[in-house]
Amino acid sequence: MHCDRAEGKTGLKEAMPSINHRALLRIAGVTAIALTAANCSSNVRGGIDPKYGVAPSPKVVADGQPVPKGGGRQMVGKPYTVAGRTYVPDETPRASEGLASWYGSNFHGRMTANGEVFDRDSIAAAHTTMPLPSYARVTNIQNGHSMIVRVNDRGPFHGNRVIDVSERAASALGFRQQGTARVRVEYVGRASTNGSDDRILLASLRTDGQPASLTTGAPTMIARARPQPNAPRQAIALRTYEPDDEAYPAPANQPSAASGAVAGNVPLPPERPFDLGTIPGATGPVAKISSVAPGTAPASRPVVASLNQAPAGVTEAGFQRNGSYGSANPSKFVLR
Structure with a gap:
């Protein structure tokens, strides 16, 4: 029994170093993972992309929401360094040839370098040195397709690519499916910041x-001047047209506008905008007020009398040549 207990103690002592060694390895592994996670979270909090050494632009418009057009600011910018390479913006960059790529959903709704918002459905592009915003001619050398794009961001910063275009522009130029294409890029001029x-x-x-x-x-069009402020609003005067008495003669018994008096028991509405509930009787039927004297028949439409009905004693000399009947033939009329 004693020997058995002694053997058991000896086996326990031999197993303990093995257990402690495995535990230490586990602790070291957990510590390494924690340090790596802490380092990654530090980079995320700092907003620095370890590959390019710059912070990614913030996403300001959620997916599915309308993207505002225009805005931003006109700029050329100072020299900057990305991924160890320095770029110098230029007022009049030279034409270049190289690979073009396109960027879509990952950049959609993010702020561009000049303060606009990128929309993958717009005809937009990114260039490393062109003024922002500006217009550039992009020609697909492989199929001959050519179009003008709006450059409002910086990039691309990958290999020998000379321009990044939006997904819609890539579809129009015919290289969306293949991803890249060899293109020729030519600077056209400055672009406006007004609208789409x-x-x-x-x-x-x-x-x-x-x-x-x-x-x-x-x-x-190409704009070098800043947008002008809106012109001050001017009051619009309403013109009142007088009726043409010759073309539209009024009935003899029609009262004038000045002679028509409004009854004193009819409430006048206040100036607009107003609430109908504040006007007494506005929600009920309005009684019609007749401006025609009682017993007077309503006036009929004006009738031009024929010379056949002219009274006796009216002669041809009674008509003026420049009058209403100057063009009539007197021989066609019968005088009584």
């Missing part, structure tokens, strides 16, 4: 091998 120009830019698409251009009659 998607309709005009989409209309610039050329699929016949000709370079795209903006129409001269487009309401949104």
